[in-house]
Each structure stands twice: as structure tokens, then as C-alpha cells.
Amino acid sequence: MEALDYHAEERRKAEFDVEEMKIVWAGSRQAYEISDRVARLVASDPVFRKDNRTMLSRKDLFKDTLRKAAHAWKRIIELRLSEEEASKLRFFVDQPVFTDLHWGMFIPAIKGQGNEEQQQKWLPMAYKMQIIGCYAQTELGHGSNVQGLETTATFDPETDEFVIHSPTLTSSKWWPGGLGKVSTHALIYARLITDGQDHGVHGFIVQLRSLDDHLPLPGITVGDIGMKFGSGAYNSMDNGVLRFDHVRILRDQMLMGVSQVTREGKFMQSDVPRQLVYGTMVYVRQKIVADASCALSRAVCIATRYSVVRRQFGSHNGGPETQVIDYKTQQSRLFPLLASAYAFRFVGEWLKWLYTDVTQRLQASDFSTLPEVHACTAGLKSVTTSATADAIEECRKLCGGHGYLSSSGLPELFAVYVPACTYEGDNVVLLLQVARFLMKTVSQLGSGKKPVGTIAYMGRSEHLLQCRCEVERAEDWLKPNVILEAFEARAARMSVTCAKNLNNFANQEEGFAQLATDLAEAAVAHVQLIIVSKFIEKLQQDIPGKGVKRQLEILFNVYALSLLHKHLGDFVASGCITPKQGALANEQLRLLYSQVHFDNPSLLLYMVLLLERLLQSTSF
Numbered sequence: 001m002e003a004l005d006y007h008a009e010e011r012r013k014a015e016f017d018v019e020e021m022k023i024v025w026a027g028s029r030q031a032y033e034i035s036d037r038v039a040r041l042v043a044s045d046p047v048f049r050k051d052n053r054t055m056l057s058r059k060d061l062f063k064d065t066l067r068k069a070a071h072a073w074k075r076i077i078e079l080r081l082s083e084e085e086a087s088k089l090r091f092f093v094d095q096p097v098f099t100d101l102h103w104g105m106f107i108p109a110i111k112g113q114g115n116e117e118q119q120q121k122w123l124p125m126a127y128k129m130q131i132i133g134c135y136a137q138t139e140l141g142h143g144s145n146v147q148g149l150e151t152t153a154t155f156d157p158e159t160d161e162f163v164i165h166s167p168t169l170t171s172s173k174w175w176p177g178g179l180g181k182v183s184t185h186a187l188i189y190a191r192l193i194t195d196g197q198d199h200g201v202h203g204f205i206v207q208l209r210s211l212d213d214h215l216p217l218p219g220i221t222v223g224d225i226g227m228k229f230g231s232g233a234y235n236s237m238d239n240g241v242l243r244f245d246h247v248r249i250l251r252d253q254m255l256m257g258v259s260q261v262t263r264e265g266k267f268m269q270s271d272v273p274r275q276l277v278y279g280t281m282v283y284v285r286q287k288i289v290a291d292a293s294c295a296l297s298r299a300v301c302i303a304t305r306y307s308v309v310r311r312q313f314g315s316h317n318g319g320p321e322t323q324v325i326d327y328k329t330q331q332s333r334l335f336p337l338l339a340s341a342y343a344f345r346f347v348g349e350w351l352k353w354l355y356t357d358v359t360q361r362l363q364a365s366d367f368s369t370l371p372e373v374h375a376c377t378a379g380l381k382s383v384t385t386s387a388t389a390d391a392i393e394e395c396r397k398l399c400g401g402h403g404y405l406s407s408s409g410l411p412e413l414f415a416v417y418v419p420a421c422t423y424e425g426d427n428v429v430l431l432l433q434v435a436r437f438l439m440k441t442v443s444q445l446g447s448g449k450k451p452v453g454t455i456a457y458m459g460r461s462e463h464l465l466q467c468r469c470e471v472e473r474a475e476d477w478l479k480p481n482v483i484l485e486a487f488e489a490r491a492a493r494m495s496v497t498c499a500k501n502l503n504n505f506a507n508q509e510e511g512f513a514q515l516a517t518d519l520a521e522a523a524v525a526h527v528q529l530i531i532v533s534k535f536i537e538k539l540q541q542d543i544p545g546k547g548v549k550r551q552l553e554i555l556f557n558v559y560a561l562s563l564l565h566k567h568l569g570d571f572v573a574s575g576c577i578t579p580k581q582g583a584l585a586n587e588q589l590r591l592l593y594s595q596v597h598f599d600n601p602s603l604l605l606y607m608v609l610l611l612e613r614l615l616q617s618t619s620f
């Protein structure tokens with residue numbers, strides 16, 4: 001049977017309403033219709049072809065990218081696409097490009113950290129792309145440590161200007177996307193200095209290139225930092241280097257939404273947390289979580305199609321060989337990745353709500369949820385991108401030799417995706433931010449301050465430290481409340497144990513440094529609990545369509561029990577489950593794999609109905 005006929009056959013065998021499942025994956029009927037419409041637009045437009053990407057030189061790849069970006073912008077204007085449709089268009093064009101940073105960071109930073117006048121001045125030009133901006137924070141010497149940045153912005157009261165300067169080689173801005181060739185402006189993060197006093201890092205809008213001839217302005221040295229990981233991949237982006245030699249800008253080019261400098265040079269810190277200067281990073285981190293489910297679904301789609309079609313060994317009496325998807329080892333490697341795509345999809349939907357909620361609260365000067373939002377965006381960005389990067393590599397291996405061919409789509413997907421574990425915050429550094437939040441919560445347990453939201457379970461830690469999971473048979477692991485309690489108990493015990501061990505150190509900072517690995521692991525346990533709990537909440541919603549909810553329940557159990565199996569040591573060491581109960585969980589997982597199998601290609605293939613047309617535009 002031809003591969004495509006087989007797929008059609010598999011779809012017909014689906015035990016659930018594929019059309020309704022597409023809506024679940026998209027988030028809503030409207031979102032699905034937008035995705036489908038934009039996917040067809042991209043797949044049918046030869047300008048957006050992708051099959052030649054890995055064969056182009058860096059220069060031709062970059063020209064091709066600019067051509068695509070210009071064509072995309074033209075189509076957005078012609079078709080009057082909404083911001084959501086435009087964002088989908090960028091997603092399906094599927095090539096890192098300077099507009100990611102213009103729309104994804106430069107504009108959000110002005111909206112989040114600029115005052116009203118600055119938004120009115122800069123946003124209309126940015127929306128019309130009369131200026132192109134980038135987000136220039138990282139330097140050669142500092143990326144993770146933002147407070148270590150060296151670029152200076154010194155106020156000159158004589159002229160009512162800031163002098164932007166790169167005092168050292170390590171203060172050179174290094175990495176900003178869009179900086180190397182395209183951007184006319186940059187959002188520069190620099191040390192604000194007034195009257196000899198250093199007020200820490202703040203944002204400044206600085207013009208880099210002439211709007212007439214695009215040449216660098218006086219005092220500006222700017223260029224591209226060169227080839228990056230793999231051919232094609234992120235080399236379509238002009239990540240750049242930038243140095244300032246006493247460049248003067250007007251005072252009103254400092255973003256003044258969070259803090260201000262008066263005409264007299266007085267520094268004014270608004271009564272808002274200084275960390276709002278980091279707000280753009282929080283915004284992108286929550287977007288990256290949703291993007292993880294998309295990248296993961298692409299890889300899993302390719303690996304499943306291969307696994308359904310590929311046959312190897314097992315022929316009897318000249319009959320067909322065995323489909324590799326029937327091997328238990330193939331299932332145990334592939335199906336948890338399929339389940340993870342859904343898990344990340346749903347937690348990404350929730351995180352988008354959490355971010356929208358905090359944005360509304362900030363407008364009312366309610367900063368109460370800011371710490372939790374920081375912990376959730378940092379932790380979920382870290383856990384989902386690490387898991388997705390590992391999963392893409394696993395999908396390559398699941399496809400045997402063909403997975404290593406560029407035409408499979410996997411090498412390029414891997415090379416484009418893996419920097420997500422680094423940009424927008426190194427994943428370990430972000431886990432340590434989550435750990436800081438957890439330790440602060442545990443330290444306040446006795447204070448009467450009741451933990452709420454995603455950390456509410458910590459308020460039940462006394463119970464959780466004693467509880468034993470009520471599992472006597474494998475099928476007991478199919479109960480969401482049993483799974484949830486196991487994950488809560490594991491996370492609570494790991495955090496409380498770290499907090500107790502920290503008390504053995506006279507100096508908290510020293511303790512935190514010595515216990516950093518345990519703290520990072522406790523952070524992972526907390527974040528995985530959030531993902532599990534949001535999947536359960538999704539299943540508690542009304543989910544229409546024959547068999548759809550049943551399939552999602554199977555995927556939930558595959559996701560949770562495969563994590564439990566992978567981290568069994570944590571669960572058993574923390575006493576919440578016994579080795580025997582762990583074995584029962586693994587037994588249940590095996591049973592689930594056989595259930596997922598019969599629907600898996602349909603589950604997968606409907607997920608890629610949007611992507612299928614795009615995959616056909618590669619040569620895979």
C-alpha cells in the first residue's frame with residue numbers, strides 16, 4: 001500500500017473526530033481557520049519555498065530571507081491580515097528573520113517600558129516599519145547576568161542628552177538579532193549614570209543607521225557576528241555586534257515608563273518593581289512555550305509518518321515486514337513525545353492567559369502576581385525548550401538513517417530550534433530563578449502567608465510530606481487525582497528538602513551555590529507539576545467530538561506516567577510512591593502505548609494537516 005494511501009486508511013480507522021481534534025490543537029475554531037487559511041497561503045506561494053534553504057550560501061540565504069520578509073509584509077498589507085494572521089504567516093514562513101525581533105521584542109519593549117509620549121512617538125513608525133528595531137541587551141561579556149552589563153548611558157545636564165558608550169571590548173553588544181545588517185534602531189540596555197551615580201540597567205532607543213542611505217551613524221560600529229550552528233538554520237538571521245564611541249541621544253530616548261531622569265538629571269524610580277525593565281523577556285518566554293509545542297509537533301509528525309511507513313524485520317512466509325511503529329521500543333520513545341506536544345500546547349494556552357492577566361494587573365499597579373509570572377515563564381520556557389530540543393534529536397534517531405538527511409526536515413528543525421535553550425535566558429539560569437521563588441515560598445510557610453496559584457500545593461506540604469499514593473493496581477494510575485498528588489508530593493518534598501539543607505549553611509548565598517543542582521532539579525519537579533495540572537484542567541473542560549476527550553485522556557496518562565517513569569528515583573526517594581507502585585505505573589504505560597498506536601497516525605496526521613502542505617514544500 002502506498003504511504004499516502006496508508007495514511008488515508010489510518011485516518012479512516014481513527015476512533016475519534018479528527019475535525020474536532022484539529023480545533024482542540026488550534027485552541028479554537030477561529031484559530032484553526034486562521035491557521036489553515038494562512039498555511040494554504042504560504043504553501044501555495046512559490047516565494048515562500050523552503051526546499052532550497054540548506055543549499056544556499058550565507059549571503060544568498062540572507063537575500064532570500066529579506067525577499068521573503070518583504071513579500072510577507074506586502075501580502076500582509078494587501079490582504080489586510082490581522083496581527084494574529086501575520087504572526088501565523090511568520091510562523092509558516094518558518095525562517096528566523098529580523099522581523100521576529102522588531103515585532104517580538106523592539107515593539108513590545110516600547111509598549112511595556114515606554115511612557116505614553118514615547119509610545120506615541122515611536123510606535124507608529126515601528127508599526128509601518130519605517131524604522132526597524134532590534135533588542136540589544138546581551139554583550140560579549142555578559143548575557144545571563146544583566147546587572148553585569150557594561151555599556152554606559154551617562155546623562156549630560158549641559159546638553160540634556162545621554163552619552164552612550166562601550167567602555168570595554170566586553171561591553172560590545174553581541175548577538176542581537178536583526179542588528180548585523182537590517183536594523184535602523186536598537187533598544188539598548190545600558191548602565192544609567194547621573195551625576196556620577198550608577199542606577200543599574202535601563203532601556204534606551206538609539207538610532208544606528210541613516211534612514212537615507214542605511215549607513216552606520218557617527219560613533220557607531222556595527223556588523224554581523226558570522227556563521228552559526230549548521231548550514232541554513234539560524235543563518236537567515238543577522239545576529240550582530242555593536243560598539244558605541246560616545247554617541248549622544250536626547251534624554252527622552254530613555255524609556256521612561258519604569259523610571260525617569262529629570263531635566264536637572266535627577267533619577268526618579270517610579271513606585272514599580274525595577275524588574276519591569278525585564279518585562280520584554282517575560283513576554284517572549286511565554287511565547288516560546290507555545291512555540292515549543294509547534295516545533296515538537298513537527299518533529300513528532302515526521303517521526304510518526306516514518307514509523308508508520310517503515311518496515312523492518314519480522315517477515316513471515318514472504319509476508320510484509322513489521323512496521324517499526326509496532327516495536328515497543330519505538331512506541332516508548334515516540335509516544336511520550338506526541339503526548340508532550342499536547343501537554344506543552346495546553347500549558348502554553350494557560351501561560352498566555354497568565355501573562356495577559358498580569359499585564360492587566362500591572363496597568364492597575366497590582367504587582368502581586370509578578371513573582372509567580374516570572375517563575376512560571378522562566379520555568380516553563382526552560383523545561384519545554386529543553387524537552388523539545390531533546391525530542392527533535394530523538395525523532396531524528398527514530399527515523400534511522402533517513403532522519404539525518406536534510407530532506408527529512410529534522411536536521412534543519414533541530415539547528416533552528418536548539419538555541420531556544422539559550423536565548424531569552426539560559427535554561428539553567430532560569431531554573432535557578434524558579435528555585436529562588438520556591439525557597440522564598442517555603443521560607444514563608446510559617447508566616448501565615450498562604451501560597452496561592454501554581455504554588456498553592458506548598459501550603460499542603462505537611463500532608464504531602466506524609467501522603468502515600470493509593471495505588472494497588474496498574475489501572476489506579478489512570479486516575480488524574482492520583483497522578484496529581486504524586487507530582488505534588490514529589491515537588492513539595494524536593495523543595496522542602498532543599499530548604500532544610502540550605503539551613504545547614506550559615507550563608508544562604510553559599511548554600512544556594514553549593515545546592516544549585518538540587519535546587520534546579522526541584523525547580524524542574526515544580527514546573528512538571530504545573531504542566532501536569534494544566535493538562536488535567538484542560539480535560540475538565542467541555543471537549544466536543546466523538547472520542548476526542550478519550551484520546552486526550554490517553555495522551556495525558558502517557559505524558560504523566562512517562563515522566564514518572566523517567567524520574568522514578570525522585571518519586572520513590574521522596575516516599576510518595578513505592579518501587580512496586582512505580583512498577584505498576586510502568587505496566588500501565590505499556591498498556592497505554594497499545595491504545596495510542598491504533599489512533600496514533602490519525603492523532604499525528606491531523607495535527608499536521610496545517611503543516612502537511614508545508615512539509616510538501618520541502619522535499620521530504
Ligand SMILES: CCCCCCCCCC/C=C\CCCCC/C=C/C(=O)SCCNC(=O)CCNC(=O)[C@H](O)C(C)(C)COP(=O)(O)OP(=O)(O)OC[C@H]1O[C@@H](n2cnc3c(N)ncnc32)[C@H](O)[C@@H]1OP(=O)(O)O
Nearest residue numbers: 086087090100103104143144145146275278374423424425
Ligand atoms: C507583522 C509581522 C508579524 C510578525 C510577528 C513575529 C513575532 C515573532 C515572535 C517572536 C518570538 C520569539 C522570537 C525569539 C527570538 C529570540 C531572540 C533572543 C533574544 C534574547 O535572547 S534577549 C536577551 C535575553 N537575556 C536574558 O534572558 C537574560 C537572563 N537573565 C535575567 O533575566 C536576569 O539577569 C536574572 C533574572 C537571571 C537575574 O536578574 P537580577 O536583576 O540579577 O535579579 P536577581 O538578583 O536574580 O533577582 C532579584 C529579584 O528580581 C526578581 N526577578 C528577576 N527577574 C525578574 C523578572 N523578569 N520579572 C519579575 N521579577 C524578576 C527575582 O525573582 C528576585 O526576586 P526576589 O528578590 O527573590 O523576590
Ligand SMILES: Cc1cc2nc3c(=O)[nH]c(=O)nc-3n(C[C@H](O)[C@H](O)[C@H](O)COP(=O)(O)OP(=O)(O)OC[C@H]3O[C@@H](n4cnc5c(N)ncnc54)[C@H](O)[C@@H]3O)c2cc1C
Nearest residue numbers: 135136137138142143144175176177419422423424425428
Ligand atoms: C540564536 C541566538 C539569538 C540571540 N538573540 C539575542 C537578541 O536578539 N538580543 C539579545 O540581547 N541577546 C540575544 N541572544 C543572547 C542570549 O540572550 C544569551 O546568549 C543568553 O542570555 C545566555 O547568556 P550567555 O550567552 O552569556 O551565557 P552564559 O550565562 O555565559 O552561560 C554559559 C554557561 O554558564 C552557566 N551559568 C551562567 N550563570 C550561571 C549561574 N549563576 N549559575 C549556574 N550556571 C550559570 C549557564 O548555565 C551556561 O551553562 C541570542 C543568543 C542566541 C544563541
